[in-house]
Amino acid sequence: MEQLKIQRDFFRTHRTKDVGFRKKALRRLQQEIIAREDAICDAIYADFKKPRFETLAAETQFVLADLKHTLKKMASWARPEKVGSSWMNWPSSDYIYKEPYGNVLIIAPWNYPFQLAIAPLIGALAAGNTAVIKPSEVTPHTAAIVSEIIKAAFKPEYVTVVEGGVETSQRVLAEKWDYIFFTGSTRVGQIVYESAAKHLTPVTLELGGKNPTIVDGTAAIATAAKRIAWGKFLNAGQTCIATDYVLVDSSVKQKLVEELKKSITDFYGENIENSPDYARTVSEKHYSGLKDMLKGEEILFGGNTNDSDNYLSPTLVNEPKLGSKLMEGEIFGPILPIISYENEADIDRHIAKYGKPLATYVFSNRKSFQKKIIDTYSFGGGAINDTVIQITNKRLPFGGVGASGIGAYHGRTSFDLFSHQKSIIKKANWLDIPLRYPPYTMPLKFVKKVKHLF
Numbered sequence: 001m002e003q004l005k006i007q008r009d010f011f012r013t014h015r016t017k018d019v020g021f022r023k024k025a026l027r028r029l030q031q032e033i034i035a036r037e038d039a040i041c042d043a044i045y046a047d048f049k050k051p052r053f054e055t056l057a058a059e060t061q062f063v064l065a066d067l068k069h070t071l072k073k074m075a076s077w078a079r080p081e082k083v084g085s086s087w088m089n090w091p092s093s094d095y096i097y098k099e100p101y102g103n104v105l106i107i108a109p110w111n112y113p114f115q116l117a118i119a120p121l122i123g124a125l126a127a128g129n130t131a132v133i134k135p136s137e138v139t140p141h142t143a144a145i146v147s148e149i150i151k152a153a154f155k156p157e158y159v160t161v162v163e164g165g166v167e168t169s170q171r172v173l174a175e176k177w178d179y180i181f182f183t184g185s186t187r188v189g190q191i192v193y194e195s196a197a198k199h200l201t202p203v204t205l206e207l208g209g210k211n212p213t214i215v216d217g218t219a220a221i222a223t224a225a226k227r228i229a230w231g232k233f234l235n236a237g238q239t240c241i242a243t244d245y246v247l248v249d250s251s252v253k254q255k256l257v258e259e260l261k262k263s264i265t266d267f268y269g270e271n272i273e274n275s276p277d278y279a280r281t282v283s284e285k286h287y288s289g290l291k292d293m294l295k296g297e298e299i300l301f302g303g304n305t306n307d308s309d310n311y312l313s314p315t316l317v318n319e320p321k322l323g324s325k326l327m328e329g330e331i332f333g334p335i336l337p338i339i340s341y342e343n344e345a346d347i348d349r350h351i352a353k354y355g356k357p358l359a360t361y362v363f364s365n366r367k368s369f370q371k372k373i374i375d376t377y378s379f380g381g382g383a384i385n386d387t388v389i390q391i392t393n394k395r396l397p398f399g400g401v402g403a404s405g406i407g408a409y410h411g412r413t414s415f416d417l418f419s420h421q422k423s424i425i426k427k428a429n430w431l432d433i434p435l436r437y438p439p440y441t442m443p444l445k446f447v448k449k450v451k452h453l454f
Contacts, residue, residue: 001175003160007103007130010157016100016128019078023071025125028153030067033060033118036149040114043141047113048282048310054235059114066122069394069411074126077415080424091428098419100128101202102178107169107192108146109184110136110282111238111332117146120181120204121159123414129179130158134172137165138283177201179418183240185330186403193406204407204417207400208240208330209357209380213387214347214373215256217249219363224385225259228336228363229267231387233314236279237334241359241381241388244331247347250340257316257338261301264314272313273306281310281333290333293326300338322353344372351377356402361387380404 015021033040041055081096104124108117117135124131133150135143147161154160162172173180173195182192183206196203215224232243248256268275281287287310294303294315302315317337320326326337341347351360360379362370370384380400381390391398391410399408409417435442 001172003132003156003162004103004175004177006157007132007160011100011102011130016125016130016158019075022074022125022128025154025158026067026071026074026122029118029122029125029149030064030071032149032153033064033067036145039148040142040145043145044114044139046141047110047139048236048238049280050235051277051279053277054279055114058235059112062115063118063122066119066394066411066414070122070126070415073412074415077126077412078128085425089425089427091431093426095424095426097422097424098127098415099422101418101420102129104129104131104179104181104418105134105172105175105177106131107134107172107180107182107184108136110138111235111240113139113142114146116183116206120183120409120414123409124179124181124418125159126415127418129418131160132172133159133161134169135161135163137163137168179203181409182206189405204399204409205405206240206398206407206409207358207403207405208332209244209359209400209404210327210330210354211241211244211357211359211361211379212351212354213243213246213361214363215246215248215252216362216364216366216369217251218365218369219252220365220385221252221255222259224363225256226263226266227386228361229260229263229314231361231389232336233264233267233278233334234388236281236312237314237336238279238282238332239388240332241391243336243361243387244357245327245337245339245350247339247341247350250342253338253340257300260316260336260338264301268314272302273304273309273311278314281312284310286310286333287312290331290335293331293333293335295325297324297326302334322350348376356380356400356404358400358404359388359390378402380408 037060040060041052044050044055078098083094085092085094106120113136117133121131135146143163150159150161176199180196180201180203186207189205189207213228228243268278272278290312297320298318300316300318302313304313312334315335319339320337356378358380360382362373362384364370378401383390394411397408397413398410399405
């Protein structure tokens with residue numbers, strides 16, 4: 001692959017290891033994004049009618065905030081970090097040096113096609129790597145604007161974009177990279193992981209899962225419904241950390257359903273299809289899959305479709321069976337199953353079935369219940385009495401666990417993710433204790449005490 005070859009040659013010049021070089025590069029990226037923000041919004045709208053507000057908040061301004069923070073902090077992140085030395089190595093000074101891996105491949109998804117291409121790129125460049133970005137072919141207008149921005153900001157030997165479909169992905173994955181960053185489905189993540197394993201390439205996999213939201217009998221139901229509906233139907237449900245299904249105490253289920261209906265209507269009006277604030281399903285294939293999930297289900301609200309526009313309205317489904325198509329895997333669309341529970345054993349039965357999700361949310365005024373969910377179940381991250389907001393704090397690492405992902409990023413975590421931590425001990429010459437050298441004269445009973453000197 002020609003793009004990778006020229007980037008390998010460029011990386012060997014060591015220019016990317018200069019922090020000043022990295023800063024200038026990120027500032028160019030910042031300027032190009034600001035100059036093309038309207039074009040980015042237009043491109044994403046052309047791909048799946050994402051509202052301008054959502055594009056600004058969750059795509060361009062999200063990335064610009066990350067850039068601003070990284071530019072401010074990266075010099076301090078890049079400095080060698082002094083750590084305490086052990087008595088065994090005295091006299092010495094011990095450090096952790098941060099060095100780039102080298103040539104990075106970033107494979108971006110279609111649901112947040114700008115943010116999820118550029119946010120990992122910021123971390124990769126801040127850490128001193130080169131990068132090849134493979135945007136999703138499902139959002140071609142956004143892929144084109146990403147390519148335009150990258151061409152304007154960088155020379156191809158430093159950063160470039162490779163567009164194309166499945167065959168292109170297969171071609172780039174066949175190469176030996178120094179690091180691969182992938183965002184997408186668990187199924188494709190497994191393919192990426194297998195490809196990386198052939199070359200022992202380290203990876204970050206940002207995947208998904210069946211994210212539960214648990215609402216107990218003490219929750220503030222009206223507020224819970226508003227926050228659940230917002231997080232679920234943002235981007236027409238095409239958000240990896242959105243609620244996938246709600247487990248609600250049977251005593252408050254009806255009230256929650258009514259409040260969800262009210263919130264949806266308040267957000268998008270009586271005629272949701274005409275709302276400027278509601279996106280569309282990204283492709284005909286994905287849209288058809290969502291419609292299939294609804295077959296045979298009891299719809300409490302919504303379920304309206306328009307095949308000509310991939311339109312599926314916000315939809316509430318009543319008590320789907322665990323073995324149904326709707327509950328087989330991640331929904332990734334504007335369908336929200338509502339499932340009642342009688343006791344905590346019911347909660348466990350549902351959550352345990354789906355492994356470790358990317359997110360879990362709890363609505364409850366009982367601190368003991370909140371703590372129990374956090375302590376009992378493994379998941380990527382989450383929130384108490386809200387949804388989705390954990391992604392907005394750059395001080396919090398974002399990533400999955402188990403089948404929902406490997407590795408985390410955002411803020412300082414992104415820099416560390418794309419940096420190899422090189423351990424260095426600088427030993428003084430003015431003293432050289434002979435005890436470690438043969439012939440070994442130290443009594444063995446003292447050797448067993450050496451551990452106290454580390």
